[in-house]
Amino acid sequence: MTGALGILRLPSDVRFGYGVRAGIATATAAIGRRAFVVADPFLATTPAFAETVEALEAAGVATHIHTEVPPELPVPVVHDAGRAAARFGPDVVIGYGGGSALDAAKLVALLVSHGGDLDGYYGENAVPGPVVPLVAVPTTAGTGSEVTPVAVVSDPDRELKVGISSPHLIPRAAFVDPELTLGAPPSVTAHAGIDAFVHAVESFTAAALPVDLGGALPVFVGRNALTDVLSLEAAGLIHSALPAALADPGDRGARADMAHGSLLAGMAFGAAGTHLSHAIQYPVGAMTHTPHGLGTGTLLPYVLQACLPATVPRLARLGDALGLPAEDDPARRAQGTVDAIAALCARVDLPGSLADLGIRPQDAPGIVDLTLQVRRLVQIAPVTADATFLRRIVDAAIAGDRAALADNPPTKA
Ligand SMILES: NC(=O)c1ccc[n+]([C@@H]2O[C@H](COP(=O)([O-])OP(=O)(O)OC[C@H]3O[C@@H](n4cnc5c(N)ncnc54)[C@H](O)[C@@H]3O)[C@@H](O)[C@H]2O)c1
Ligand SMILES: [Fe+2]
Structure with missing residues (x-):
């Protein structure tokens, strides 16, 4: 086709x-x-x-x-x-x-x-x-x-x-x-807001799944031409509005951009689906009783770093949507996008690692086993996410060591 x-x-x-x-x-x-x-x-x-x-x-x-x-x-x-x-x-x-x-x-x-x-x-x-x-x-x-x-x-x-x-x-x-x-307290603004950002980014970096056009569709069909525009617009809006809404909860413009961005992200992921940050958050949330967005936001930079080799053109387009400075080399552009997303997570005070959420190194095998059970999300990942691949992400996220996932270390933290 x-x-x-x-x-x-x-x-x-x-x-x-x-x-x-x-x-x-x-x-x-x-x-x-x-x-x-x-x-x-x-x-x-x-x-x-x-x-x-x-x-x-x-x-x-x-x-x-x-x-x-x-x-x-x-x-x-x-x-x-x-x-x-x-x-x-x-x-x-x-x-x-x-x-x-x-x-x-x-x-x-x-x-x-x-x-x-x-x-x-x-x-x-x-x-x-x-x-x-x-x-x-x-x-x-x-x-x-x-x-x-x-x-x-x-x-x-x-x-x-x-x-x-x-x-x-x-x-x-x-x-x-x-x-x-307007009245949402800072932790709710941060956790719900970063989760909306993860919805935008994961729907945009999702696999384009094969669809049986004559059959019953799965609920989540993977990224596609109609969800892409929504994902990109949502990511750009939230990237600039979330820090502003946290700095000044009464900032009506920032609150409007957040509501707009989270709506567009929902429209996108409601059809495309989300992938590994969400899949790994399921067991992490159950083990630590921490909010959904705190977990998905903490995991996102690690997931993107691990998926980078398979998603360079997508991450480069995402960098454009986030308004990052121009960069001719696509691989460097993609790495710059992941770095900028890690910086956003830090700016909204997310912890840098799963250890900060209470996860210990010995929890990693159990997290991987349970993540593999969230099959409908794992299969939407842009790479084949087997136990070995997931273990690398989980180990790096526990240690707070994103560079361990990079073929080349991140250009900046
Ligand atoms: N259905 C989906 O597509 C989808 C997607 C992501 C998450 N979820 C689920 O949504 C839930 C989390 O939702 P949430 O993050 O919106 O939070 P929430 O609905 O759990 O509310 C969290 C707290 O914020 C307070 N609150 C909410 N709005 C407020 C406001 N305007 N002013 C003051 N306080 C306010 C609530 O009273 C509550 O105490 C989780 O259960 C998660 O699994 C669903
Ligand atoms: Fe979510």
């Missing part, structure tokens, strides 16, 4: 910018009359949330507010929410909060529509059909969950967090209003 191939799956109504939350009530009323609202417990106490609920009622939408949304989303809590929702009988589900609230809303819609327990839907494409329409309102920038086909839960019976991935979980509408992110 010659020529570009593009695949993108998205909500049918995506709105971004200061003030777009004013449209939530009208858009919801056009979908349904009974809204089960899954809201983050802190955000549910804010005036902005009260205004939205008032506007919904005024538009003729009956609401039931559910705020039992603990971080990490333990499965029993989601089952309780599903039962509460089934009693209410919603014809639309609204998620309002960070990734945890949005993922909970997706799973509530799934349980209301198809019943049973969540473990019947773990993995890819196990959701049998459409779910109650979802309206997603993120307050972090961000997981991108407002536009993605994924929800992640903690199952007490399993070592790793588990994902439920299906295009049926893509919300019907997403309202991304940066105003709602």
Whole structure:
């Protein structure tokens, strides 16, 4: 085949910018009359949330507010929410909060529509059909969950967090209003923000997977012509806005760029997928109980360094998107991109190694074994990531020694 191939799956109504939350009530009323609202417990106490609920009622939408949304989303809590929702009988589900609230809303819609327990839907494409329409309102920038086909839960019976991935979980509408992110505390801004950057970079450096054009598509299809533009724009926005949003949490321009970038990154990775930083974070997060973005951000420079020989042209294009100084030699350009990304991680105060997260050298074999189980992400890596390759990354990331992964040592730390 010659020529570009593009695949993108998205909500049918995506709105971004200061003030777009004013449209939530009208858009919801056009979908349904009974809204089960899954809201983050802190955000549910804010005036902005009260205004939205008032506007919904005024538009003729009956609401039931559910705020039992603990971080990490333990499965029993989601089952309780599903039962509460089934009693209410919603014809639309609204998620309002960070990734945890949005993922909970997706799973509530799934349980209301198809019943049973969540473990019947773990993995890819196990959701049998459409779910109650979802309206997603993120307050972090961000997981991108407002536009993605994924929800992640903690199952007490399993070592790793588990994902439920299906295009049926893509919300019907997403309202991304940066105003709602202004109050996010520094650690949430940093960890959610760097995770959005990892989504942009990993969707851009993902493999272009072979696709059976006549068959059922996998949830994640690899990088393609439609996701590339979104990934690059997202990476450029977040690279400059994240340090600014941390330096001044009230910087409205930086908050807008972060919300914009995380939305675009979500649009890209929701179709393309992410790869090794995410795959290795699964066991690292389970062992250390550290936030998702803290782990993916810490791992990204190591993953990119290890994948560099296979991704020189991509990393060079990424360097252009980040606005790095011109460099004629593609290999040096690619190395400069990895160095700049490591510098961004340091600027937002991520630790330099997995040891700083509490991982010990003797943990490496177990991490590699568990990473290999996250097959759907490992296979999206731009190189064949076998146990030996993963072990090199994990050892270097524990030691904080990125140079150990370079054919030539990095030009600058
Ligand atoms: N579905 C996806 O595509 C996807 C992608 C990446 C991550 N995730 C999941 O998302 C979760 C993380 O989401 P998150 O990083 O958005 O955080 P979160 O939803 O877990 O919230 C973290 C904390 O930030 C607070 N908070 C959120 N917004 C705030 C605001 N505007 N002002 C003040 N406080 C605020 C919350 O009250 C909470 O205490 C993880 O469970 C992760 O696995 C999902
Ligand atoms: Fe992520």
